[in-house]
Amino acid sequence: MVNPVPCGNRDGLSETPPPLDESRLYALLAYCFILCIVPLVRKKDDVFVRFHGRQGLAIFLCEMAVFIVSIVLPFLMKPALFFFGVVSFWGIIQALRGKIFRLPFIYNLSLRLDV
Numbered sequence: 001m002v003n004p005v006p007c008g009n010r011d012g013l014s015e016t017p018p019p020l021d022e023s024r025l026y027a028l029l030a031y032c033f034i035l036c037i038v039p040l041v042r043k044k045d046d047v048f049v050r051f052h053g054r055q056g057l058a059i060f061l062c063e064m065a066v067f068i069v070s071i072v073l074p075f076l077m078k079p080a081l082f083f084f085g086v087v088s089f090w091g092i093i094q095a096l097r098g099k100i101f102r103l104p105f106i107y108n109l110s111l112r113l114d115v
Helices: 022-029 033-042 047-069 074-097 106-112
Strands: none
Touching (some): 022 033, 022 047, 022 074, 033 047, 047 074
16 A cells, blocks of 8 residues: 655645556546447457446447447437546546446447447
8 A cells, every 4th residue: 555645735645646557547548439449459468458448339339330320410419428428537537546437328339339
């Protein structure tokens, strides 16, 4: 465990976040559009990375489906991509925290992916 570092807080101590390891960085990469494929290929034996990689791939596939549908219905693109952007950001936060968090709707889609 990392010892707290003195700083100017009320109690004189600051909690330092745990160091980022390679698994968390690959899990973060899973939520970055097409780069979601990289963790699935490079870290396929890591359960944590594979979980976030599958969710990231499900989000990417949904974004591509929205893009294709928006050719016919252009008003759908901005709200849907905003929604998936927020979901991706939430996934990034959970990956950096080192937690396995099932994103609503996305997790069920990721279970159907045979990766």
